[in-house]
Amino acid sequence: MALSSDIPGVAIQLSRGVVVASIQVDLDDEVLARFRDDLLGRIRESGSPRVILDVSGLETLDTEEFEALRRIITMARLMGAEAVVAGLRPGVVSSLITAGADIDDLRAAVDLDAAFAEFYPEAPGEPEPEDLESEDLESEDASVPDGEPAPEPIE
Numbered sequence: 001m002a003l004s005s006d007i008p009g010v011a012i013q014l015s016r017g018v019v020v021a022s023i024q025v026d027l028d029d030e031v032l033a034r035f036r037d038d039l040l041g042r043i044r045e046s047g048s049p050r051v052i053l054d055v056s057g058l059e060t061l062d063t064e065e066f067e068a069l070r071r072i073i074t075m076a077r078l079m080g081a082e083a084v085v086a087g088l089r090p091g092v093v094s095s096l097i098t099a100g101a102d103i104d105d106l107r108a109a110v111d112l113d114a115a116f117a118e119f120y121p122e123a124p125g126e127p128e129p130e131d132l133e134s135e136d137l138e139s140e141d142a143s144v145p146d147g148e149p150a151p152e153p154i155e
Helices: 029-046 063-078 090-098 112-119 129-142
Strands: 010-015 018-023 050-054 082-086
Touching: 010 029, 018 029, 018 112, 029 063, 050 063, 050 112, 063 082, 082 112
Parallel strands: 018 050, 050 082
Antiparallel strands: 010 018
16 A cells, blocks of 8 residues: 655655655755645554655755654654654765754664664574575484484385
8 A cells, every 4th residue: 555645755655564755855844844744644544653754865954954854753753653764865964963953862774775674674593595495404414313324215
């Protein structure tokens, strides 16, 4: 089920159980207000406890716009959804830190794949499919005591 926004330059979709909002337009008060309303509506409609804000399309992000996004993230949390910001550009990060922006408790990822990995990490120690075959062979060999021939297959 794909959901999309009617805000030009902002697409909101449900992907792998995550509400993904991709912002590809400069932010202003009107865009932020419509984005907030649409995003919170999508969280409610979908019931998803996960949100990714993809800001890779933003070449600039001033502290006021950043604080507005943080407030939207806080609103999403109050609705039971955790959020990850994905795709912040190095220049944007540098200017936000230099300006003293509040980044406490902000979950961020370098790109969409890393953001999805924040929600769906691979289980540690889970073998790769090709490792399963070699482990099966090793376990068969391990069941035969040293020095004894392997049993003949039954036909």
